[in-house]
Amino acid sequence: MLEQARLKRVPPSVSKHGDSPVSPPDLQPLSESAVTFHIISTSFFTFICYLSIGLPLAVLPGYVNVDLGYSSVIAGLAISVQYLATMLSRPRAGRLADSVGPKTSVLYGLIGCGVSGAVLIVAALLMPIPWLSLVVLMLGRLVLGCAESLVGTGAIAWGIGRVGAQHTARMISWNGIATYGALAAGAPLGVVIVHAWGLSWVGVIIAVLSVLGYYLARRKQATAVIKGEHLSFKSVLRRVLPHGIGLALGSIGFGSIATFITLFYASHHWSNAAFALTLFGSAFVGARLLFSGAIGRFGGFRVAVACFAIEALGLLLLGFSTASWVALCGAALTGFGFALVFPSLGVEAVRTVPQHNRGSALGTYSMFLDVALGITGPLAGLIATAFGYPEVFLFASLASLGGIALTILLYRRSEQAMGNMSVD
Incomplete structure (x- = not known):
């Protein structure tokens, strides 16, 4: 009720493109x-x-x-x-x-x-x-x-x-x-x-x-610009940083597959490496179509833990695969697990800022995906040179396991904060 009352006091701004923005959807x-x-x-x-x-x-x-x-x-x-x-x-x-x-x-x-x-x-x-x-x-x-x-x-x-x-x-x-x-x-x-x-x-x-x-x-109709104090980039970054680190840890698996799956297949003298990418993408889209509602039912943190676990399993299958069909299963599982990492942690990241800073939170949070994909290539290349291509995926699986630990910590911190609010 307090939130609705606050929204009613916010006058919708006029769109610079001439159409009337809609009122807050709530x-x-x-x-x-x-x-x-x-x-x-x-x-x-x-x-x-x-x-x-x-x-x-x-x-x-x-x-x-x-x-x-x-x-x-x-x-x-x-x-x-x-x-x-x-x-x-x-x-x-x-x-x-x-x-x-x-x-x-x-x-x-x-x-x-x-x-x-x-x-x-x-x-x-x-x-x-x-x-x-x-x-x-x-x-x-x-x-x-x-x-x-x-x-x-x-x-x-x-x-x-x-x-x-x-x-x-x-x-x-x-x-x-x-x-x-x-x-x-x-x-x-x-x-x-x-x-x-x-x-x-x-x-x-x-x-x-x-x-x-x-x-x-x-x-298409615009939405009202919600008035309020805009947080600085440093303040937004501080709030979404742990969620962004989780996103980065999950994105390492995607970056590893996108960069090294072809060379991994070639090192085993297997064919159809492109099919592994197709399965990854198909499983990714399928998971988002079928299970995006799970975040609303179970919460972002719980879904993220499950997704990290599935992604880690897929990457382990890739790293230890001795046959191409095992590698295909690993790629599919990785895509399925990675699919909901971004939205599940993204939902929780957006909740850390006021409504009128939602875009800043999304932009800052998404930046961690770009950073992860940027550093995965050279880092995984060093691992492949020193140890081999299978170790690239084993390293990525460790990153996913790290994502599980981080998400559990965030979940416990969130539950503790909610408990303190209820006591107050």
């Missing part, structure tokens, strides 16, 4: 079908953003290495520079969603996706001048990285603001489905487009998709 209960519609329709903008990321993902390394003639290190840098931009811009994207509204954040991000597509066209046309083409390409990747932060964080905050905080887990889960579904569809589609028409057409399609997304986002 005062306007929605039907189940309306909740599902708002969640999926908002996640669609994430799908467009990550389709823009996925389309050039499989073709840019070859373009830089073969067509422009640069080393594989530079080719890898052309991909990783986007993730660097994403990591650095996450906190700012969250603050923007809190201050001017998540709809505006998504619109800015879709503009950035469109600009990256246009820049990719220019880079392809400049192929006769390799150094200039590379510079333009890198600039486009930086823009795309910032756009990823704006859309990814803004879409989640927009969806939560429309359907209510009680549906946070579902919103985060569907946003993840849109993310990984778009990457899975975009990479092979980009290869087909390049083979048929050339790299510049990838840029054309990205630009067209972004314009379509921008048009649809403009038509």
